[in-house]
Amino acid sequence: MKYHELAITRQKKPKRVGRGISAGQGKTAGRGTKGQNSRAGGRRRPGFEGGQTPLMQQLPKLRGFKSHRPVVENIYTGQLAAFNGQTVDNFVLFKAGLITSPHVKVKLVVKGELTAKVTVNLQAASKSAETMIIKAGGSFKVVPQIARTAKDSKQAK
Numbered sequence: 001m002k003y004h005e006l007a008i009t010r011q012k013k014p015k016r017v018g019r020g021i022s023a024g025q026g027k028t029a030g031r032g033t034k035g036q037n038s039r040a041g042g043r044r045r046p047g048f049e050g051g052q053t054p055l056m057q058q059l060p061k062l063r064g065f066k067s068h069r070p071v072v073e074n075i076y077t078g079q080l081a082a083f084n085g086q087t088v089d090n091f092v093l094f095k096a097g098l099i100t101s102p103h104v105k106v107k108l109v110v111k112g113e114l115t116a117k118v119t120v121n122l123q124a125a126s127k128s129a130e131t132m133i134i135k136a137g138g139s140f141k142v143v144p145q146i147a148r149t150a151k152d153s154k155q156a157k
Helices: 055-061 077-083 090-095 127-135 150-156
Strands: 072-076 105-109 119-122 139-142
Touching: 072 077, 077 105, 077 127, 105 119, 105 127, 127 139
Parallel strands: 072 105, 119 139
Antiparallel strands: none
């Protein structure tokens, strides 16, 4: 057997710091003098930049940053009174000027009274808005968002 063929596991004991001058790691125990990192529990959280706004919070404010969160527009129950007896969908709301495009997600929210019987086909609605529609004699159906065609995206530009 040769020296380099020995199969041993090295067992180095951890240094016992702060145990006096003669121990080699006494007094400040290798932490330096004063400052945040010399104290017990004195560590900075990840991303901390000394009080300056961290990069992860700056990024959304920088030029060229684009949010990929889908835009959701709200419609109120009080606005549906004008569509008495009709079927309300994205195209009807767009023609009425209540939403910016027929291709956005639309959510129905309670604000105002609804007495008209209306059939609503939208992407989302609050629970209380759904019950208000059913109480008025109408119905609500969840439909997927209307995708843009190549022709629509050219006209938007």
